[in-house]
Amino acid sequence: MSADSIFVLGVNHKTAPIKVREQLAFTDDPEAPFRHFKSIEGCEEFCFLSTCNRVEVIFTTPRKEETIRDLRKFLFQASNLSDEESAKYTYLHHGSDAITHIYRVSSSLDSMIVGEPQILGQLKDAYRQSSDRDCTSVILNRLLHKAFSVAKRIRTETNIGGSAVSISYAAVELAKKIFGDISGKKVLLIGAGEMAELAAEHLVTQGITEVIVANRTLENAVLLAQRFKGTPVGLNEILDQLETVDIVISSTGASGLILHQKEVKPIMPKRRNRPLFMIDIAVPRDLDPELNNLDNVYLYDVDDLTHVVESNKSERVQEATKAERIVVEETLKFLQWLDNMELTPTITAMRQKADTIARTELAKTLSHIELPAKDKKSIEKMACAIVNKLLHDPILHLKDSCRPDEKQKKIAHARRLFSLDNDNQILQNSSEENRGNNITPAGRKCYDSEE
Amino acid sequence: MLFTLTFIAYCFATVFYFVFFVSQNKQIRKYARIVLLIAGILHTATIIGRYFATGHTPLTTHHDTVSFFAWAITWAFLSFRWRYEVKNFGTFVSVVIMALMVIAALSSQQVNQLPPALQSKWLPIHASIAILANGFLAMGFCSGIMYLLQEREIKKKRFGLFYSRLPSLEALDNLNHHCLSVGFPMLTLGIITGSFWAKQAWGSYWHWDPKETWSLITWFLYAALLHQRFTSGWRGKRAAIMTIIGFGAVLFTLWGVTYLLPGMHSYVR
Numbered sequence: 149m150s151a152d153s154i155f156v157l158g159v160n161h162k163t164a165p166i167k168v169r170e171q172l173a174f175t176d177d178p179e180a181p182f183r184h185f186k187s188i189e190g191c192e193e194f195c196f197l198s199t200c201n202r203v204e205v206i207f208t209t210p211r212k213e214e215t216i217r218d219l220r221k222f223l224f225q226a227s228n229l230s231d232e233e234s235a236k237y238t239y240l241h242h243g244s245d246a247i248t249h250i251y252r253v254s255s256s257l258d259s260m261i262v263g264e265p266q267i268l269g270q271l272k273d274a275y276r277q278s279s280d281r282d283c284t285s286v287i288l289n290r291l292l293h294k295a296f297s298v299a300k301r302i303r304t305e306t307n308i309g310g311s312a313v314s315i316s317y318a319a320v321e322l323a324k325k326i327f328g329d330i331s332g333k334k335v336l337l338i339g340a341g342e343m344a345e346l347a348a349e350h351l352v353t354q355g356i357t358e359v360i361v362a363n364r365t366l367e368n369a370v371l372l373a374q375r376f377k378g379t380p381v382g383l384n385e386i387l388d389q390l391e392t393v394d395i396v397i398s399s400t401g402a403s404g405l406i407l408h409q410k411e412v413k414p415i416m417p418k419r420r421n422r423p424l425f426m427i428d429i430a431v432p433r434d435l436d437p438e439l440n441n442l443d444n445v446y447l448y449d450v451d452d453l454t455h456v457v458e459s460n461k462s463e464r465v466q467e468a469t470k471a472e473r474i475v476v477e478e479t480l481k482f483l484q485w486l487d488n489m490e491l492t493p494t495i496t497a498m499r500q501k502a503d504t505i506a507r508t509e510l511a512k513t514l515s516h517i518e519l520p521a522k523d524k525k526s527i528e529k530m531a532c533a534i535v536n537k538l539l540h541d542p543i544l545h546l547k548d549s550c551r552p553d554e555k556q557k558k559i560a561h562a563r564r565l566f567s568l569d570n571d572n573q574i575l576q577n578s579s580e581e582n583r584g585n586n587i588t589p590a591g592r593k594c595y596d597s598e599e
Numbered sequence: 600m601l602f603t604l605t606f607i608a609y610c611f612a613t614v615f616y617f618v619f620f621v622s623q624n625k626q627i628r629k630y631a632r633i634v635l636l637i638a639g640i641l642h643t644a645t646i647i648g649r650y651f652a653t654g655h656t657p658l659t660t661h662h663d664t665v666s667f668f669a670w671a672i673t674w675a676f677l678s679f680r681w682r683y684e685v686k687n688f689g690t691f692v693s694v695v696i697m698a699l700m701v702i703a704a705l706s707s708q709q710v711n712q713l714p715p716a717l718q719s720k721w722l723p724i725h726a727s728i729a730i731l732a733n734g735f736l737a738m739g740f741c742s743g744i745m746y747l748l749q750e751r752e753i754k755k756k757r758f759g760l761f762y763s764r765l766p767s768l769e770a771l772d773n774l775n776h777h778c779l780s781v782g783f784p785m786l787t788l789g790i791i792t793g794s795f796w797a798k799q800a801w802g803s804y805w806h807w808d809p810k811e812t813w814s815l816i817t818w819f820l821y822a823a824l825l826h827q828r829f830t831s832g833w834r835g836k837r838a839a840i841m842t843i844i845g846f847g848a849v850l851f852t853l854w855g856v857t858y859l860l861p862g863m864h865s866y867v868r
Contacts, residue, residue, distance in 0.1 A: 310763075311763070322753070324767060325749075325753060325762065325767050325768065326753065326767060326768050326769065327767060327768075327769050328766065328767035328768075328769040328770045329769075417831060417832070419832075420831070420832025421832045421833065421834050421835065421837075422832070423769070423835065440754065443835065443836055444834070444835045444836070446753055446754065448756065452756045455756065456756070456758070459758070
């Protein structure tokens, strides 16, 4: 088996603008892509991945030009682009480049936000959809399982997904550094705004139980409070609330400060000095910068959080170079496996293994019995004969002529029976993690944009 | 001989903890823990050996006292680790242990005749309780240092070496409180047993000898901290600083008093 028959065809956020990508959605009939790809001649195995930042088909084929053309045509069938235009937006990787590409996708090196964890789950789902419909076989099964284990390896060996790269996540991370366990803490949301709501939402998913929403108009407060199952209060009640809350997120449109240091200072003893984490997302600022000088009060404004995010991003870039090295290494390993998937190396490996076993066993037995040289010779001959006869039928079976994909399955079986690739166990533990993201085969959910 | 072995084991544990602190490689932490446990066991054997060599509880020379102090921290730490885990606590504790072991190694290991005043059943009780208390208070000191380092980075919004490596502020504050809530009752017990011994040896419970005075000052420092924590919720930075000051008083009671303010306890050198 040679790597030449592995291809990846697709579009992603780097090659095509959203205007083009959104035309590639297959929302009406989730089965359509599978049905269609199966009907394309020469498309032997395939796996179809569709997320908000990428649509790609991983496939194997012996016939190159026609299959690729047909696939591309199908992907762009709903769009009004000509063949030349669609070719301009798509990328086609082939052979070892295709393998590298898949590894980079699974380990999130190719994502818009490097290191975001969702893509692995999405790829696992895509693989499951395809393998459930019998669209994958020996090569892609192995390749995708490898892609999952490479992603896992990169996650454990590098710090690529280490620290938050969005403002709302940076806020959650800081809250955890201050409070440890944030479940059971109380958050006060002053004003409304996309970023503030996002941060509050993240805190709620991390276990915050109580949200209090303060707003200039009580109506808005009530509406927003409903979203978080929280309590609405008026702006004038903020100081009372400060006695019990732990985290304050402020993003009002007020032109001046709404909370001064001298107002909060007397509240701290009433709070028994429990730490207070204040996040000021408003511009101009809502919270007095002097608040940070109070003991046990930690104030972060937008600039502070942006600064945290920027330094985390540059750390991820550094980690990405380590990850690329792992990808190169793993690609080479996969190519090696592909080389071994041919008939001759498999038979050689079987013979070698049987010979080694026979020889070690012979050595063990003959070392503690005294025999004349002639007898030793004949025992050795017998061992060789047993080995050859045992291997005779399996080898004949392998050599039998049959369809090329049947042949690969036979080779794969033989390699597993004789355990010629020691790492077969990864074929089993495919999908126990990241099962949360249920996407329909063609319907797309956006995960790439946030962590 | 045993002492040398123990010393080497502590060296290795400290180095492993440091390498772990920088690299955050979990495998190395495992080695560090195992080596520290071995060091703790060797150290126990060393102290038992000293007991037979001297014929009495080995807490009367400077070498033995400091060595026992290090032993107390090691086992206080190991007993805490068994109950719950605090990220990278081991690195800080191992530094303190190592420092004490160096001091113990540098002081004379010669065995002295036991002065008559020390020949009492109170010697092992009083001295070991007092030093075990010091072990927990030393851990409180480490947690205080860790708190200040972590709080500094969060306040200044500049995340350096410690931000990702140290646990949350709340966890460190809790740790501080736990160390004190074990260390302080033991310190109290140490002072009480000491005064019983004083009654037996010198005829009255309290002499205002410098060691007694200073251990009382230490006691008041910690008592004030605990009192404030319960009544007005002192915590965080203030508690951390108080714990560090309190430990300063512990060390002064141990060394400062012996060398600077001679009194009835001064034969312990």
